[in-house]
Each structure stands twice: as C-alpha cells, then as structure tokens.
Amino acid sequence: MGKIWFHTPSVGEFNTAKPLIEFVKNNKKHTVVLSYSSPRAEEFFKKQNSVDKIYKLFPPLGFKVKNFLKKEKPDTFILVESDRYPALLTAKVERKFIVNARISKKSFRLLKLFKFFYAKWFNTFEKILCKDEEDCKRFHLLGVKSSILHLCGNLKAVSKLGEVKKVIKFPTEKFIIVLGSTHEGEEEIWLNAFKKIRQKIPYAVLVIAPRHIGRANKVCKLAKEKFPNLIIKRRTEITDTFDGDILIVDTLGELLGFYKTANICFVGGSLVKVGGHNLLEPAFFSKPTLYGPYIFKFKDLERILENLGLAYKVKNEIDIVQTVINIFKKPPKILKNFENLSMEIFNCYIQNISI
Numbered sequence: 001m002g003k004i005w006f007h008t009p010s011v012g013e014f015n016t017a018k019p020l021i022e023f024v025k026n027n028k029k030h031t032v033v034l035s036y037s038s039p040r041a042e043e044f045f046k047k048q049n050s051v052d053k054i055y056k057l058f059p060p061l062g063f064k065v066k067n068f069l070k071k072e073k074p075d076t077f078i079l080v081e082s083d084r085y086p087a088l089l090t091a092k093v094e095r096k097f098i099v100n101a102r103i104s105k106k107s108f109r110l111l112k113l114f115k116f117f118y119a120k121w122f123n124t125f126e127k128i129l130c131k132d133e134e135d136c137k138r139f140h141l142l143g144v145k146s147s148i149l150h151l152c153g154n155l156k157a158v159s160k161l162g163e164v165k166k167v168i169k170f171p172t173e174k175f176i177i178v179l180g181s182t183h184e185g186e187e188e189i190w191l192n193a194f195k196k197i198r199q200k201i202p203y204a205v206l207v208i209a210p211r212h213i214g215r216a217n218k219v220c221k222l223a224k225e226k227f228p229n230l231i232i233k234r235r236t237e238i239t240d241t242f243d244g245d246i247l248i249v250d251t252l253g254e255l256l257g258f259y260k261t262a263n264i265c266f267v268g269g270s271l272v273k274v275g276g277h278n279l280l281e282p283a284f285f286s287k288p289t290l291y292g293p294y295i296f297k298f299k300d301l302e303r304i305l306e307n308l309g310l311a312y313k314v315k316n317e318i319d320i321v322q323t324v325i326n327i328f329k330k331p332p333k334i335l336k337n338f339e340n341l342s343m344e345i346f347n348c349y350i351q352n353i354s355i
Contacts (some may be wrong), residue, residue: 003031004355005074007057007088010038013080014045016100019158020078020349022050028355033072037083059085069093076355082107089121097353098128100155103138111142119143127352131155132300152348154300157280157341167257169241175204175328178258181211181277182268186292187219189271191226193320194246200325205242207258209249211268211277216250223248259285264327266290271314283310288332290314290323309335 004024008014014021014036025032035057036045045054053072058064065087077093081100084107103111111118122128122144130136131154139149170176177197179190187208194206210219216234223232223246231244235251249258259265265282269275271292279301282289290312295302305311309332314320 001029001031002075002355003033003072004076004078005033005035005072005093006051006078006080007035007037007059007083008080009083010036010041011044013100014041014048016155017078017080018050019346020099020155020353023346023350024355025051030355033074035068059083059088062087065091078353084111084118086117086121089118090124095355096125098122098125099152099349099353101128101130101139102132102135103142108138108142115142123148129349129352134300150348150352152352153345154280154304155345155349156278156301157283157304157338158346164256164260165254167254167261168235168238170205170261171241171243173203175201175264176207176262177204177264177266177324178207178209178262178282179266180209180255180259180268180281182208182219182266183211183272183274184215186268186271187222189317190266190320191223193317193324195226196317196321197324201328204324205245205247207247207249207262209255209258213250213252216248220248220250256281256284259287262287264288264290264324266320270295279305283308283338286310286334286338288312288327290320304341307336308338308341309333 006017006021008017021032024030032051033053034051035055037058042056048054055068057068069091074093076095077091079088079098082102119142122139122142125148127148127150128139128144129150129152130139133151136149136151140146197204208219210216220232220234227246230246232246233242233244235247235249259282265287267277267279267282267289269277273294275297276291276295279289279291279295279298283305287310289305289310293313293315302311312323314323
C-alpha cells in the first residue's frame with residue numbers, strides 16, 4: 001500500500017475525480033491525501049470523509065507545496081484537470097499523472113508563450129490522460145511527448161447513480177420537463193415556449209431548477225405573471241406529490257433526482273453566454289437532453305451525448321417547442337448504453353494509472 005496525493009483545485013474537480021479517489025482508497029487500500037486551492041471550497045472540503053487527510057494548498061506559494069511534500073512524502077501524485085502552477089508541475093514525486101487533462105483555447109495561447117518551460121515540466125509526468133482529442137493535440141503542440149499522452153475520455157461521464165436523492169412524486173400521467181441549472185434569461189424563453197407546449201401536451205409539467213437558488217423567488221414570480229391561472233409552487237412547499245403545473249426548485253442537492261424523474265431535460269447556461277453546465281447529468285438516466293448553442297465549456301460532452309443518441313441542440317423558443325413535441329410523439333432510440341460508456345472511460349483511467 002502506498003500514499004496517493006490527489007490535487008483537485010475546487011469542488012468541481014473533486015466531484016469529477018471522486019470515483020477514481022474512492023477506487024484507489026477502497027479497492028487498492030492506499031492512503032489518500034487530498035489538497036485543494038479554492039478558498040470558496042473550504043466549507044465543502046471540511047465535510048468530506050472519503051479521504052484520509054485534506055490540505056488547503058495554495059500552489060503559487062511554492063514553499064507551501066515543498067512543506068507539504070516534506071511532511072506527507074507521497075508515492076504518487078495525481079493532478080486533476082488544470083491547475084498548472086510550476087510548484088505542482090515540478091513536484092518531486094516518484095510517479096506523477098494528470099487525469100481528465102484539459103487545455104482551453106484561451107489557456108493554450110498563454111501556455112505557448114512559455115512553451116519551453118511547460119514542455120519540460122509536463123514531460124516529467126508518467127502519463128497525461130486527456131478527456132478529449134483536442135486536448136491531446138494541444139498538449140502535443142506544446143512539446144509534450146506523444147508516448148505519455150493518452151485519450152481516455154471525460155471522467156465526468158463516470159456516474160455515481162447510487163447517490164441520487166429521492167425527490168417528490170408526480171402523477172404518473174404527467175409529462176415532466178426538467179430545466180437544470182438555468183440562468184437569467186433562460187427561464188423566460190422556456191416559459192414562453194411552455195405556453196405553446198401546453199397547447200399540444202396539456203398534462204406537461206415544467207420543473208425549473210435555477211443554478212443559484214437565491215433566484216428561485218424571482219423565477220417563481222415571473223412564472224406566476226405569465227401563468228396566473230396555473231398551479232405554481234416552490235419545492236419547499238411540497239412534501240410528497242406535486243399535482244400542479246410549474247415547480248420551482250429552491251433546494252440544493254436534488255437536481256439529479258429530478259433529472260431521473262423527467263421525460264425531457266434541459267441543461268442551462270447554454271441559451272445565454274455562460275458556456276453551459278454538465279451536459280451528461282441527464283444522460284446518466286438515458287434522458288433526451290436539450291441545450292442551447294453556448295456550450296463552449298463542455299463541447300466534448302456534446303459529442304458524448306451525440307454518440308448516445310440523446311443530444312438535442314435548440315437555439316430559441318421555436319426550436320424548443322418543436323423539439324419537445326417531436327420527442328413527445330417519438331421518444332429517441334438510445335444508440336449506446338450510458339453505463340457501458342461510463343465503465344469504458346473509468347477502466348481506461350484505472351488501467352493507465354495502474355496503482
């Protein structure tokens with residue numbers, strides 16, 4: 001048994017790497033030390049108990065990393081995604097890996113200016129396991145040896161279905177449309193579309209989960225202004241079954257449960273210029289997934305959705321109405337089982353790290 005050091009900059013990277021972390025700890029019985037760097041994530045990491053030790057580490061301060069290494073002496077270092085501080089990349093650890101490795105277009109332009117240094121630092125890693133072909137290409141253009149670059153796919157596709165919370169019930173005859181992680185501007189587009197959808201599907205129910213629950217009251221007010229004759233409630237007002245028309249989710253941690261209940265899902269941050277959110281969460285449950293044109297943060301996930309046969313890009317209200325009605329009339333044929341895809345990706349990481 002060895003000591004494995006995972007560095008996850010913030011909550012998102014930790015959740016991405018969590019299946020890998022749990023496998024290393026529970027199946028391989030290694031000691032797992034976790035470090036993170038985002039000050040905003042401190043409360044979240046205080047509550048985690050899936051690792052042996054947790055450190056708040058600020059990599060720009062190189063002496064902090066050196067002190068950490070001197071104290072913990074890890075055998076293996078696994079860097080998750082994209083913290084590229086020199087102190088991390090040059091950490092003197094026997095075995096080093098980058099998982100779910102990515103380089104955005106913007107970062108690539110900056111890294112090219114210091115190509116000599118980054119090529120040298122990246123080439124000290126045993127393997128760099130990339131989430132996408134484009135990422136592999138950018139690492140190679142920076143001077144990283146092709147022998148250490150491997151395409152495994154996006155670790156976000158490795159689902160944890162056992163952790164899904166049960167949510168409230170809906171009458172069985174309802175057609176449930178769930179909007180997840182919506183931003184300002186998106187709810188209004190969907191509410192306008194919902195008027196026309198209800199003309200074709202009278203028993204359709206709209207569930208709106210704003211990305212920031214502080215906006216829930218505002219979204220609820222907007223819905224009531226547009227639909228004064230419909231039953232509109234907030235999630236916290238319902239204890240068992242919702243037999244209304246529009247539900248506004250004002251709770252945390254239940255989105256996956258609503259996705260699981262849905263007939264159709266929409267992933268927000270994509271009809272406005274936010275860049276999208278995790279497009280694969282509805283795919284965990286083989287749900288047809290709508291999203292807008294602004295998904296530059298998750299472009300690779302769109303390709304996975306397309307391979308599954310679950311991708312539906314919409315540009316505006318007209319697209320939304322037509323797509324929802326088409327799916328209602330003819331549900332999609334699933335091209336590939338999500339769980340099989342998930343295991344393929346996970347096995348690729350496990351086999352390449354081999355610890």
